[in-house]
Amino acid sequence: MFRFIIRRLLITIPTILVVISLTWVLIKLAPGNFYSGEKRLPPAIEKNIREKYGLDKPWYQQYGKTMWNIVRHLDFGTSLRFEGQSVNTIIRRSLPVSAAVGILAYLLALIVGITVGSVAALKQNSRWDYTSMALAMLGISVPNFVLGPILVLVFSLTLYWLPPSRWGGFPSKNLILPVLTLSAIYMAYIARLTRAGMLEVLRSDYIRTARAKGLSEKDVVIKHALRGGLMPVISYTGPALAFLLTGTVVVERIFALPGLGNYFIQASLNRDEPLIIGIVAFISITLLFMNLLVDIFYAYLDPRVRYQ
């Protein structure tokens, strides 16, 4: 187990550095820069600002400095667009918003998805099975940027039940619609995965043994079937995190939430280089470490994985 973790760490850390470098290279290769936008600065002022941010140095010094600051201090520099604010401050401010929406959506998707999927598998080919799987397919097919505004139209603009947008602190009514919008597609995926996994397990020998021993159906399902049946769901949790992160970009945009995704879009549109690199780096680090955790958890559950 220990060796497994070390081996995975040895892959994870270089990957993070590669992602950051790739983003850096993409930004530097692209034509134009932050100052080539619509508001042109007088050359003398631009020169001063460039000196201040170290943008007048040769590329290898800029690259070296960026990477060194990230590796050594986890310091992503200062935003060009939000003057005087460090990227770290912006991330610290916007992370709780994204995390609140993301984690709630994730939990909701897991709870609803696993429940619906297991029931569908236990009552295979019933009306409940067909209805829930058709709904799950619908959930996969309706883009979140269509679902979100439609929910707003129904619950905010017609029924006046919930606020249509904006951030209202952690436990607030404002969270309901973004969380629902974000979780719909994962709920659907998890329900499908759970159903498929459970169907396979329910046919296996050890379930037959459990039934033959005379265990109650409840014990068979909860103690035996769910453990094996949820393996595909657990292996999906890693990729799901990546999709969840990109999902938050749209959801934050629709509901005007001041989260990481919204800042990332603004930074990309403004070519705010330090902010782009900072957010990409932060997201990659989070994502890869989450993946590492999922892998370790998976290896813990399924010993076969460890010895590959």
Place this chain on the structure above:
Amino acid sequence: MTPIDTEIDTELVRGTSLWRDAWRRLLKNKLAVFGLIIVALVTIASIIGPTVIKRAFGFTPDYIPTSDVRLIRSFPPFTGPNGEFSWAHPMGTDNAGRDQLARVLQGGQISLFVGIISTLVSLIIGVSYGAIAGYAGGRVDNAMMRVVDVLYSLPYVIVVIVLLSMFRSQTPRGQLILLFVALGSVSWLTMARIVRGQVLSLKNQEFVLAARATGVTAPRIIFRHLVPNTLGPVIVYATLTIPQIMLTEAFLSFLGFGVQAPLASWGSLAADGVQNIAIFPWQLIFPGVTMALTLFSLNFLGDGLRDALDPQMRTT
């Protein structure tokens, strides 16, 4: 899946090919047939729709009825200029008074086109990569698949957004090409894994040994002997990749990084519609529902194809 009927036994005498057999199984799957019909209808409507509308009503998707800003009105569906019932705009009009149906059909052209071309790009990369890794085996395979593992865990949409915003093209056509490359080059990973797995199980069979014994070169074995044998799973997965790519394209266009005006895709139409959701909800609902219906059908078709072509692949 329904078990094979006994009546087929009599037909087996005539002998059925793998493809004919799969086609028969596909036709038995009602949802897949539904998907196939909807996809065909949407595709045909998108291709000929704008031309038909132009012939029948005399306007193109970009036709703006008046240059006077004060006179531009957004009509609800089925409404004529004086509020009466009219077939002229079955999906209403948009902010500039353009016919929404024509716009949605034109958007469909772009969305389907991006979906198909990007899938082809990912198909070429994924199949070659997977086949080479699988055939080479050993260390090469190990290294190549490790790269895939690493790429799998990346937030690739984030990287695509950086790519698209940094290299934003000045022309809509240039941006479209950038979109193909960007989407295709990030969505080949699963394809590579599938093809590699297939090639691994095929490469030790006699026909490969025979080919090698007669002196056929490795590239020729890979692309003429092995790849054609992986076609079933590849087609299935490609069908499931198209809706995924269309969704990503719509997502990028919705955020303003994808298709540029005057071109429109379902994503960019939805983005325009969201601006006026409170007053003109049909501007979001029609492109949104058309897109959801198409993706829904493509997903069902892909699932049906998987059941028909490769019953063993039923995992999700």
